[in-house]
Structure formats: C-alpha cells, structure tokens
Amino acid sequence: MLELRNVSLNFNGGDGAGIEVLRGVNLQLERGKLYAITGPNGGGKTSLAKVVMGIYTPSQGQVLLDGEDITGLSISERARRGIAYAFQHPPRFKGLTVADIMKIARPDLDSVHMRGYLRDVGLCPEDYLERDLGPGLSGGEIKRIEVAQLLARDAEVTIFDEPEAGVDLWTIQKLLAIIVKRYKGNRQGLAVIITHNEQFLPACDEIILIDEGTVQGQGPAQMMWPLLRDDIVCKQRAQCVGIGGRIDGI
Amino acid sequence: MAFSKLEQDLLAAVADLHALPSGAFNIRKDGEAVERQSSPNIDIVPKTDRPGIDIVVRPGTRGEAVHVPVILTRSGLRDLVYNTFIIGEDSDVLVVAGCGIHNQGSAQSQHDGVHEIIVKQGARLRYVEKHYGQGSPEGRRVLNPNTVVTVEQGAWAEMEMVQVKGVDDTTRNTTAYVYEGGSLKIIERLLTHGTQQAVSAVEIHLVGRDSSGQVLSRSVAQDSSHQEFRAVLVGKERSVGHVECDSIIMGDARIRSVPELIAESGEAVLTHEAAIGRIAGEQLIKLMTLGLGEAEAVETILSRFLR
Ligand SMILES: Nc1ncnc2c1ncn2[C@@H]1O[C@H](COP(=O)(O)OP(=O)(O)OP(=O)(O)O)[C@@H](O)[C@H]1O
Ligand SMILES: [Mg+2]
Numbered sequence: 001m002l003e004l005r006n007v008s009l010n011f012n013g014g015d016g017a018g019i020e021v022l023r024g025v026n027l028q029l030e031r032g033k034l035y036a037i038t039g040p041n042g043g044g045k046t047s048l049a050k051v052v053m054g055i056y057t058p059s060q061g062q063v064l065l066d067g068e069d070i071t072g073l074s075i076s077e078r079a080r081r082g083i084a085y086a087f088q089h090p091p092r093f094k095g096l097t098v099a100d101i102m103k104i105a106r107p108d109l110d111s112v113h114m115r116g117y118l119r120d121v122g123l124c125p126e127d128y129l130e131r132d133l134g135p136g137l138s139g140g141e142i143k144r145i146e147v148a149q150l151l152a153r154d155a156e157v158t159i160f161d162e163p164e165a166g167v168d169l170w171t172i173q174k175l176l177a178i179i180v181k182r183y184k185g186n187r188q189g190l191a192v193i194i195t196h197n198e199q200f201l202p203a204c205d206e207i208i209l210i211d212e213g214t215v216q217g218q219g220p221a222q223m224m225w226p227l228l229r230d231d232i233v234c235k236q237r238a239q240c241v242g243i244g245g246r247i248d249g250i
Numbered sequence: 251m252a253f254s255k256l257e258q259d260l261l262a263a264v265a266d267l268h269a270l271p272s273g274a275f276n277i278r279k280d281g282e283a284v285e286r287q288s289s290p291n292i293d294i295v296p297k298t299d300r301p302g303i304d305i306v307v308r309p310g311t312r313g314e315a316v317h318v319p320v321i322l323t324r325s326g327l328r329d330l331v332y333n334t335f336i337i338g339e340d341s342d343v344l345v346v347a348g349c350g351i352h353n354q355g356s357a358q359s360q361h362d363g364v365h366e367i368i369v370k371q372g373a374r375l376r377y378v379e380k381h382y383g384q385g386s387p388e389g390r391r392v393l394n395p396n397t398v399v400t401v402e403q404g405a406w407a408e409m410e411m412v413q414v415k416g417v418d419d420t421t422r423n424t425t426a427y428v429y430e431g432g433s434l435k436i437i438e439r440l441l442t443h444g445t446q447q448a449v450s451a452v453e454i455h456l457v458g459r460d461s462s463g464q465v466l467s468r469s470v471a472q473d474s475s476h477q478e479f480r481a482v483l484v485g486k487e488r489s490v491g492h493v494e495c496d497s498i499i500m501g502d503a504r505i506r507s508v509p510e511l512i513a514e515s516g517e518a519v520l521t522h523e524a525a526i527g528r529i530a531g532e533q534l535i536k537l538m539t540l541g542l543g544e545a546e547a548v549e550t551i552l553s554r555f556l557r
Contacts, residue, residue, distance in 0.1 A: 055535055079541040087539075091532040094496065095468075095554035104550065105540045149540070 002029040002052065002157050002190065007061035009047055009213075021047045022058070023213040029157075032187040034180065036204035036221065037194045038228065043211040045194045046088050049159045053085040054078045065157070082156035082189070086163060090146040092134050098145055099129040105149035117148040120178050122171035140166040147175065151182075156189035164197045176200055201225055256352055257321060263382040264348030265319035275317040276303055281329045292316050292343070302332035302364075305345070309338035309370070317346045320363070325355025325389050330362045337405075340372040348380040351417070353389030360392040367397065369405040369432075377409040383416030392419045399424065401432040403458065412439040413448065414556065422450045428489075430458030438467040439556045442475035442503070451480040456489035456518065463491045470552050471503035482510040485518025493522040498529055498555060 383391035537547035
C-alpha cells in the first residue's frame, strides 16, 4: 500500500517567495486497485507523482510504502523498491535507441516481450526498436515509448502521467484495455493514471480529484464520474461535492 | 612476428584486430612496418622516397577490407608517415586505419600521419580511424593527422574518426574535394578529459555539380579539457552541404565550435547546426527513475551519445 501523510511541497518563486504546490495531501492507495487522478491544469497532479517517485522532496509530510517511510530514499532506490513513473513530458536522448531504453527499464527483458510491449502501445517493433529517442520522433511516439517502458517495468506502484496525451484514439482504446486488464484486481501492485480522459476516468476503481494542491474529492469511479462528467470546469464541480471532503461509503 | 599482449591490446583498441586479418594489411610499429600482406585486389607498396605506403585498390574490387593500424610503444618516439590510398573505379571497400600509443615513460610520444585518399569514379569507401592512448600520466601522447580526400565523379565516401581515450593532444586537419555527383560524409566522435586538447578542422569543397558533403560531429569534453571544431563547407556549384556539431560539456571544460558556410554558387544549399550543453538534469532523472544510479546514468548518456 502507498500512503501520503500530510504532504506539502513548496517551490521558491522568482522573487524569493515560496509557491505552495501541494498542501497537506493525505492519500491511501491500496493494492489491487486502479486509481485515476484528475483535476485542472496546474492543480498539482504531476507534482504529487514526482513526490512519490522521489524527484521532488516534500517540505513536510511522509511517503510510505507498505508502512515503511521512504521519504528519505533517492529516486534510484525507490525505483528498485518497485515504484515506477511514466513522465508527462519524457525527455529525449541523442544516441539512445528504443531498444536501449526498454532494456534499461527492464534489464532481463527478452526480445519477444520487448516487442509485445511496443505492440501494446500501438507501435510496430520492427519500425521502432533501432530508432533514436532524439528529435526524430514525434511527441505521440515518445509518449507511447514512455508508456511501453512502464508496462515493461512491471512495478508494484505504477504511475502513468497523462498516457493518453498526444496519442491517437485507436491506441488509447487498446491501451486502456491493457491497463484495466493488468491492474484492476491485481493484488501484486497498484496503478495510478493521471488523466483528463473520459474513457479512462470511468474505467478506474477510484477517482481522486486534485486542485490547488489538495485532494478535493475521492471516491469510487461510478460515483465520482457522473459528478465530474459534463462539467467543463472541474473546479466548480469540486465545490459542489465539498472541498477537501473524501466522498466514499456512499 | 608475434605481438606482445600490450601490442595486441593496442591493435584491438584501434583496429578491432584480434588476429592477423585475412585480407590486405600493414601493421606499423614504432616507426616501421612489421607485418604486411597484399591481397590479389589490394596492393600495399612501401614508398621509396619517404616513410609510408601506397594502398592501391584495383578497380571493381568489392566487399574487401584493408587494415593499416599504427602502434607506438616506445616513449619519446616521433613517428611521421605518409600514406596514399587509391580506391579504384567502381570498387567498394572498407579501410580500417587508426593509431594506438602506449607511453610508459615521461617523454612525449607522437605520431603525425599525412594521408591522401583518392576515391575514384563510382567507387565506395568506408574509412574508420580510431585514436587511442594509454600508459603513465607523465608521458604525453600526441596525434596529428592531416588528410586530403578527393571524391571523384559519382563516388561515395564515409569517414568515421573516433578518439575516446588517452590522447593528450591532437590536431586533425581534413580537407576534401568532392566532384560531380560525389558524396562525402565525415563522422567525428571525440571525448577529452583531464587537461587534454583536441582541435579538428574540416574543410569540404563541393566543387562538382550535384555533389554533397556532410560533417557530423559529436563530442564530450570533461574536466578541464579543451576542444575546438572548425567545419567549413564551400559550395562552388549546385550542391548540398550540412554541418552538425553537437557537444556535451562537463566540469570546467571549454569548447569552441565554429561552423562556416561559403556559397560560391546561387545553387549551393548549405546548412549548419551547432549545439553545446550540459547533460540535461531531466535526462539523468529519467534514467534514475528506471533504477540507474546517477553515475551510471551519466555513463549511459555519454556512451550512447558517442556511439
Ligand atoms: N519545478 C517547478 N518549479 C516551480 N514550480 C513548479 C514546478 N513544477 C511544478 N510547478 C508548479 O506547480 C503547480 C502544479 O504543477 P503540476 O505540474 O503538478 O500540475 P498538474 O496538475 O500536473 O497540471 P497539468 O494538468 O497541466 O499537467 C503549477 O503551478 C506549476 O507551475
Ligand atoms: Mg501534469
């Protein structure tokens, strides 16, 4: 189980003033479940994921994995403990091929499985394995390769950051099916999808709404989704469902 | 003759040689040729007026390779050699050159190579030259190659020049002339560290109609090493040329990158891109999220960048 206890995150503003990006976030995520995190742009979703991965150090609070405080662990150590994150905006690398990065993500990966993961994200392995992760790939291609790495990692805690962004509709459908099949009810681990997508949101077990650096609502998807749907500004809906309130057990 | 373990290591490092090759070769050690073999299609002939050899590939020779590595193992030696490569019409060959210096003493060891390469009409040449040095920290290792390349009508040449370890000082001058329909691509890979210095000046003259030239340089400068690149493209006729210099800078290193384009014809299309930058923090973080330690992540980025 992954737990965040009273996590806050500050960045230094240009004028020396601190910007509070996360404010006292409390979350408990259970094994076997598929979670969606959604909310307006700039609300703090990516920052939250980066705190879990160890990329950002919280100014206050703890991150716990199966009850153990991992707040002091480095990124690499967390990766080895089974936390995996697919970036919203993955960096590019000159000279590193798709096959190289898949091997780094999963050193014992054989070629059959490597090809399988690329097909899962809608890429033809023959066309991509030797491609450079440099400027020659499109944004959508880079994104899919990022997701393929995460699938290959087969981690205990898996966090996708907007896997659908820039990816075509056909691939999204397939990807969703793969993620649902793999993580829903799978007690080996848990998965989180940060998403704005209206197919992903209802397909998850729970939806967590984040805005202004706090959890504005959390509940089963079948209850949260109707509240969020048809709503242009999530923020307004968040106010309707009660700011800061955890809506479960309804 | 039998090579010592040290000599074998040098030969493996610069020419990927683990045994005497089956085709034509010439192995030069400490200023003299110690092993030489011609093949039915590739003649290796010592020059009579000065040190060096002529490598003559017969027209139409295809799929053959010739190895001409140089190794220096005596401290304080200064070796000067003149080599001429004539790649016959319509042939298609690989030339593996390269120089390895082992300097265990405190005097400077130096190899100056003057090369002339003529790729005859319709021929294809792949040329690989690796530089490598090892030994004591006091013994300087210096390599200064001067190369003039002629790519004749409809010929094609790709030259790859690699220096990734142990050379203290290098000044490389490469001048090329590309004739009608000819094509030349020069690939450079360079890593300097400590207080090493490297200067590379490439000049490609696109003299023939529809000729093309490319310079692709990737380098890493670590510690307080210095690098300087000059790449000049001269388009005298309807031609296409491109220069790309991409460097990763680390520590207190310094890099100077000077691309120059000279169009002497309205139909010349010449472009350049040059970039110098540190390893991006987000690249390191990304590799660390996949489980690599920081040092491992740096090593991975550098080795793939230079591949
Ligand atoms: N490294 C940083 N330095 C300074 N401010 C940052 C940094 N990273 C994020 N922020 C700020 O934190 C806030 C939350 O950003 P975050 O990326 O977490 O939002 P998000 O919910 O993922 O948004 P989106 O839906 O657009 O991806 C934003 O105001 C952003 O500008
Ligand atoms: Mg985000």
